[in-house]
Amino acid sequence: MVEIVHQGHRMWENYHKTAACNPKQRLELLNDSAANGRALLKDVAETVMALLKEARQYQIPVRPIGAGWSPAPINVVEDGWLVETLRLNRTFKLSAADLHPDCDVGAEALLLVQAGATVDEVYESAEEIGRSMRTGGASNGQTFAGACATGTHGSVWRSGGIQDHLRAIQLVTPERILWIAPERAVLSDAFIAQTGSEIIRDDRIFAAAQVHIGALGFVTAMLVETDPIFMVQNIQKAATIRREHIDWLSEGNFRKFSQEFGLNEEPYFQQLILNPFDPFDKKALLRFLYRRPYDASIPAPTPGQMGAGYDALTLLGKAMARFNLFEAEILQLAMEQAYPQDRDVDDPPAIATWGNTTEEHSPIASLFNGSVTIERSLLNDVFDLIIDNFRRGGGGTVVTLRFVHKAQGLLAPARWEDNVVIDFDGPNVATSHNGYKNVVTALDDAGIAFTRHWGKTNNLDARRVIQDYEQDYANWRWAQTQIMPDAADRQIFANDELVKLGLV
Ligand SMILES: Cc1cc2nc3c(=O)[nH]c(=O)nc-3n(C[C@H](O)[C@H](O)[C@H](O)COP(=O)(O)OP(=O)(O)OC[C@H]3O[C@@H](n4cnc5c(N)ncnc54)[C@H](O)[C@@H]3O)c2cc1C
Structure with a gap:
């Protein structure tokens, strides 16, 4: 029984x-x-x-x-x-x-x-x-x-x-x-x-x-x-990105981006954590994973060497225990200190199975997280609008760019052929919520279609869900x-x- x-x-x-x-x-x-x-x-x-x-x-x-x-x-x-x-x-x-x-x-x-x-x-x-x-x-x-x-x-x-x-x-x-x-x-x-x-x-x-x-x-x-089974090689570093790099990412030119900061090959996984106070002057935290054949003889690196705990939530949780984040310099210091060990192209390669690219997480603080998913090709057009509005709304903590193909499921937020998910992570305080609301309003005002994560703070209601998912919503019901x-x-x-x- x-x-x-x-x-x-x-x-x-x-x-x-x-x-x-x-x-x-x-x-x-x-x-x-x-x-x-x-x-x-x-x-x-x-x-x-x-x-x-x-x-x-x-x-x-x-x-x-x-x-x-x-x-x-x-x-x-x-x-x-x-x-x-x-x-x-x-x-x-x-x-x-x-x-x-x-x-x-x-x-x-x-x-x-x-x-x-x-x-x-x-x-x-x-x-x-x-x-x-x-x-x-x-x-x-x-x-x-x-x-x-x-x-x-x-x-x-x-x-x-x-x-x-x-x-x-x-x-x-x-x-x-x-x-x-x-x-x-x-x-x-x-x-x-x-x-x-x-x-x-x-x-x-x-x-x-x-x-x-x-x-x-x-x-x-x-x-x-x-x-x-396959393995992945981790490259993880802090680097200054330029405006044109956002353009490459919008186009899906991940190989070119990787060539500039990582290896000269197409990454399997690619993520950027940015300081919204100054995304092009302050260093961004980059992570690339490159696919490798499985080799049981490779000694398993530590989760830290594989960049596990790389997500913005973990990073901020660690950082918030020590710093007031609402200033550009302090946020930057916190980002770089809390980011798991650097692994650059000249370092001995850190290669492990997919299961070793994440690790356990423990809640450190009450955190805010919200995200918007948009068609990837629009990233270049909306990047400044999003960053400026998040910051002006009071959201002073990190912004993450992640890239996802069209996902299965009628109500999957990643509903375009290629998507960029923009995550806003920070302390669970009014300024984080206001920054996120500002982004949502600005996207609406600019007529940009976007969806939101069901599991995160999203300020959604039935009217908006129907508008976002149209026939897929009707089919789901x-x-x-x-x-x-x-x-x-x-x-x-x-x-x-x-x-x-x-x-x-
Ligand atoms: C530290 C951290 C990191 C995260 N990282 C990411 C990330 O990288 N990417 C991302 O997209 N999201 C991320 N999230 C969000 C998280 O992945 C989602 O919110 C996910 O849905 C949580 O899974 P859960 O098992 O905790 O579900 P719960 O929060 O427990 O439940 C989610 C929903 O599913 C329902 N449910 C759960 N189990 C069942 C069941 N057996 N039958 C029917 N309904 C069920 C619940 O009732 C609820 O409606 C993160 C969250 C945290 C806290």
């Missing part, structure tokens, strides 16, 4: 202490010792369905949570059940016998992942069997279901979000245990039946579920596609009614934020 641990009536705060709630009950789900993956998936899904039925009977809202890493209040619930999933964290290999005859990938490429497995646990499981994830966010403590929920992304410019790895999703509602997959089948019907699930093979419903934002049901497991035709079932997954966003 899957165990439900009742932790009682206790306040809950998210990871960055940007949202809190007073749930009726905090519940934690614990795996049983089922002999195989299918049996375990079935046990967990049946337990969750029973819980959801009870919740519906007493009209109690339920909020599944992962690691609680979203600063946006999408992971809180007042007077409801907060259901913790972090200990549903097993992963399973598959064999050729489990596959559907139409399947277009080998069994070795697939992993069955429980909802609460963290990104780090999934990286590790993949690498143990000689495989690798192809992209991910800056840190690795999110759950896989939670990271997919919001379209978590990094800066692998030829890849979309972490949800692009998904090939199927097991989703539980008060009435049904569903196996949602694209029309082209991957796993055999017999295998899916043994997980206790009813099959929906539909491209549109699957695309809705890839970025589910916690409003399509309770995700209990996912089928994840991996790549053959349609998929929701296919998954949960009864409005009472959909209401189980309501919280204030999801209602405000027009997602329930």
Whole structure:
């Protein structure tokens, strides 16, 4: 039997202490010792369905949570059940016998992942069997279901979000245990039946579920596609960039940019952290990762040498413990001191697997983070507008540029063919919020289309979500009614934020 641990009536705060709630009950789900993956998936899904039925009977809202890493209040619930999933964290290999005859990938490429497995646990499981994830966010403590929920992304410019790895999703509602997959089948019907699930093979419903934002049901497991294992070489340094470099990045001329600051080859991953007080005079923090073949004989560098902890949130958390950031010089000092060890082109190469490019994160301070995603080719036109407005609005901390290909999922914020994501990270104070609001207003005034991260501070509402996603929003709502035709079932997954966003 899957165990439900009742932790009682206790306040809950998210990871960055940007949202809190007073749930009726905090519940934690614990795996049983089922002999195989299918049996375990079935046990967990049946337990969750029973819980959801009870919740519906007493009209109690339920909020599944992962690691609680979203600063946006999408992971809180007042007077409801907060259901913790972090200990549903097993992963399973598959064999050729489990596959559907139409399947277009080998069994070795697939992993069955429980909802609460963290990104780090999934990286590790993949690498143990000689495989690798192809992209991910800056840190690795999110759950896989939670990271997919919001379209978590990094800066692998030829890849979309972490949800692009998904090939199927097991989703539980008060009435049904569903196996949602694209029309082209991957796993055999017999295998899916043994997980206790009813099959929906539909491209549109699957695309809705890839970025589910916690409003399509309770995700209990996912089928994840991996790549053959590879390594990456890290170059990480502080350098002064010029205006023309922004032009190259807008054009997607990453090789040229890399040639100037890193190696003379196309980077797999590329990111810039800038000081908005003076982006062209003060040094920017650059990180490049170059793809390398897997070589087990290479001694693993430390996470610091691989640039792990490179993200602006970690950097600022460390820096904020020591400095007042709202001055250009001090911010610059903080940026350079807190940035993980430099690794330049002439240094001995630091090469490791993808799973070694991130490390654990611990919350150091209450931080603000917000972002806007725009079509990459517009970066050059809007760069000054964004930086000036962020700074004038009072946002004095770092700005990060990351590059993402069109991501899968109807509600994926990276919705253009090529995207730049501009992150604003800083202390969780009014000036950071005002700086971000200023950027959003300036982009609107300039008529620039953009989207925002579901999991970060975003000031979105239903009207704006409809405007941003148009037909994709309508299709997502349609998929929701296919998954949960009864409005009472959909209401189980309501919280204030999801209602405000027009997602329930
Ligand atoms: C230190 C740090 C670094 C970050 N770096 C990045 C980054 O590099 N790139 C990026 O894009 N984002 C980044 N983020 C944002 C983060 O990746 C997302 O907010 C992500 O959604 C958090 O995952 P989680 O497991 O904590 O989900 P939670 O915050 O717990 O939940 C997110 C949503 O998913 C729902 N949910 C969770 N589990 C389930 C489930 N099993 N079934 C149904 N619904 C579920 C929740 O109810 C909620 O609506 C970062 C956040 C932090 C704190």
